[in-house]
Amino acid sequence: MYDLINNDNCMELQILDWDHELASRFNGESKKKNWTPTKIKTLYKKKYNDFPRIIIGKPAMNANVKKVFEPFVSDEVEFLPLAHDELELYVLNVTNILDCVDWERSDVRRKSDGSWAGFDKVVFDFSKIPHGTYMFKIKETATVEVYVTDLFKKVVDEHKFKGLNFSVVYDSEFTQEKEEEQQRLYDAALEEIELNKGQEYCYDDARELVDQGEAMASGPWKMQLNQHGQFLQGELLKDLSYQWMIPAYIPPVLLLKSWHKVKKSEI
Structure with missing residues (x-):
C-alpha cells in the first residue's frame, strides 16, 4: 500500500x-x-x-x-x-x-472534546x-x-x-517490532543531523543561503533549490527519504527554528 x-x-x-x-x-x-x-x-x-x-x-x-x-x-x-x-x-x-483504518494501531490526534483531529500515523486494517x-x-x-x-x-x-x-509504504506485515526499529533509525538520523551542525542561522538568513545554492536543515525539515532553481521544502519521512514540495506558504513554526548547512539532496 x-x-x-x-x-x-x-x-x-x-x-x-x-x-x-x-x-x-x-x-x-x-x-x-x-x-x-x-x-x-x-x-x-x-x-x-x-x-x-x-x-x-x-x-x-x-x-x-x-x-x-x-x-x-x-x-x-x-x-x-x-x-x-x-x-x-x-x-x-x-x-x-x-x-479501513486500524484505529488501535494508528497514531491519532484528537481535539479537546475527544473528536478526531488528524493522523500522525495511519495504519490500515488490510x-x-x-x-x-x-x-x-x-x-x-x-x-x-x-x-x-x-x-x-x-x-x-x-x-x-x-x-x-512509491517511498511511503503501508505494509500489512509491519509489526510492532519493525515499527520500533524504524522509529529507532529515524531518531538516530535526526540525532546525526543535529550532531553535525555548525553555525546556526535564523530563517531569513538561511533562506538567503538557499538562494545562493546551500541546503539548510532544522530537525526533520530541509530546504534547498532543485536542479531547475525552484525553492523546495522537504520533510524527513520514516523511511529516511525526504518528501519534497513547493510550499504555498511557510508554516510559522519553521520561521522560529534555527537552521544549519547540510549536504544537498539530488532533486
Whole structure:
C-alpha cells in the first residue's frame, strides 16, 4: 500500500480558472455529471508527463496511462478531462472511499472534546480493503490523500510509467517490532543531523543561503533549490527519504527554528 505521490521529475500544471470545479474539494463524491474541461497550462515541463502534478494537489494522468488503467479502476475513479494545448490529460476523482483504518494501531490526534483531529500515523486494517482494489481514499482525509495498492504499482512497473514516488509504504506485515526499529533509525538520523551542525542561522538568513545554492536543515525539515532553481521544502519521512514540495506558504513554526548547512539532496 502506498501514498499516491508525484516525484520531482514529473510535469507540473497550473490551473487558470480558480472558480472551476477543479479548484474545489475532491472528497470522494461524483463530479462527472456537471464537469466541463477547464484550461490548464504547463508550469514546468520537466522529464515525465505520465502522471502530471497539478500544483493544487490533484492527481492526473495522460491519455496513454488512462487507456491502460481504465479497465482496472473504472469503479473507483472518474477520469475528468482537462484542456491542455499539447496533451490529452485527465484529473482523477477517486470515489472509492473505504472504512479501513486500524484505529488501535494508528497514531491519532484528537481535539479537546475527544473528536478526531488528524493522523500522525495511519495504519490500515488490510482485511477491510477488498481484493482487487487499485485506488482508494479514507473519509477522514479524502480531500487531501489518495492511496494505491500493489496492484496499481504492478501496472505502473509493467508499463514503465514514470513520475510517481512509491517511498511511503503501508505494509500489512509491519509489526510492532519493525515499527520500533524504524522509529529507532529515524531518531538516530535526526540525532546525526543535529550532531553535525555548525553555525546556526535564523530563517531569513538561511533562506538567503538557499538562494545562493546551500541546503539548510532544522530537525526533520530541509530546504534547498532543485536542479531547475525552484525553492523546495522537504520533510524527513520514516523511511529516511525526504518528501519534497513547493510550499504555498511557510508554516510559522519553521520561521522560529534555527537552521544549519547540510549536504544537498539530488532533486
